Amino acid sequence: MMTLPPKPGLRPANPNFSSGPCTKRPGWTSGVLTNALLGRSHRSKEGVERITEVCDMSRRLLNLPSNYHLGLVGGSDTGAIEMALWTMLGARGVDVLAWESFGGQWVTDVIKQMKLPDARTMEAAYGELPDLSCVNFDNDVVFTWNGTTSGVCVPNGDWIADDRAGLTICDATSAVFAMDIPWHKIDVATYSWQKALGGESQHGVLILSPRAVERLETYTPPWPVPKLFRIVNSGKFPAIFDQGGTMNTPSLLAIEDVRDAMTWAESLGGLPAMIARSQSSFFAIDAWVKETNWVDFIAADPAIRSTTSICLKITAPWFAALSDDGQAWAAKAIVALLEDEGVAYDVGAYRLAPPGLRIWGGSTVEPSDIQALLPWLDWAHATIRADVAKAGKSERASC
Secondary structure, eight states: OOOOOOOOSOOOSOOBOOSSSOOOOTTOOGGGGTTOOTTSOTTSHHHHHHHHHHHHHHHHHHTOOTTOEEEEEESHHHHHHHHHHHHHTTSSOEEEEESSHHHHHHHIIIIIISOOTTEEEEEOOTTOOOOGGGOOTTSEEEEESEETTTTEEOSOSTTSOTTOSSOEEEEOTTTTTTSOOOGGGOSEEEEETTTTTOOOSSEEEEEEOHHHHHHHHHOOOSSOOOGGGOOOBTTBOOGGGGTTOOSSOOOHHHHHHHHHHHHHHHHHTSHHHHHHHHHHHHHHHHHHHHTOSSEEESOSSGGGBOSSEEEEEEOOHHHHTSOHHHHHHHHHHHHHHHHHTTSOBSOBOOTTSOSEEEEEOSTTSOHHHHHHHHHHHHHHHHHHHHHHHHHOHHHHHTO
16 A cells, blocks of 8 residues: 655745736735725826836836837737737748747737748747757748746747848746846747736737847838737837837736836845745755656757746656546646645746646745645645556556
8 A cells, every 4th residue: 555645844835826917026915005006097207207207117127129129019928929029020031939838829819910021930849949959031031039937938039030031929927037138139029018017917018129120111011900919109109119109008007016016126135036036946956856757848958948937848758658637637636636725826838839737937936845846746746646556557547
């Protein structure tokens, strides 16, 4: 009879390890929203000042070049990148890279919705990257910096040509504020506050290089562009883009919330401190994986493993012996057990990824909470393994 290990004694102080929306910064309370400009117009003098402050803090934390533009848009990261795709693509050929579900959505946009004739897709399975050396930078290039649902990120920006003719359009939502992004390699970047800042959802951020602005002012796509996606006015880039002139009405409650998050980030020491906190959490999981015989990273190559959306697959022989349905059940059972114990919420793998775990390791997560979580993962695995052994594999496989 299998002997179960005792429950670990130490619990994470904060069990929120969701990969989006992600946990609030340590010490957050609703009291930080007291000074939100509720009931005020975002076009009021105070509203514009508050929004401009958030944009300025964002630029400062990210170390954006002085000639890059940053503005707020609707629809979260999805809205931001859709705005870029539907207003800039079509001027030249395009390479679309995908190695997880969101990259796959941008493939769908370009190939099935926009139906661009000179488009090429470069796709890879979960855990892998396409051959980056084959990217054609005479084309526009669309890619995610970090695959949130696969735990796979590009290793660096060295593969991106400095003398590129096309634009690089990067979905960076689970990379900004946690990874070092070489901005001179990026023409368009998008993200949402709900990831590394632990902000509220539905707000997107759009970053544009001078080359991207030139495209907007010199190219008109052949399809109608809805008002929600229009950036230029009469062919001119709006000067107020960086100065509180949002593309849609923002929530001033969410503005106050992300302002608090960035104030906290600056108090830590800015971007280097945020990256260090994220890496500390990842290194703890990496060390644990090396000592654990039932789990591994989805990404086999250490150079492309995400330090934020940390994606793990279950490799134990008892698990491999189950049917596909049995594996799905067992992985969900481990996640449910962790939630029942109140030690980890929302750590299940993405539905299209291999059955396993996905743990957010951005800077708003305390590395000490990651350390406290790891023994619970071993305990939950051992408990479900014993449950499967007791019930019989064939019975569980039909659940």
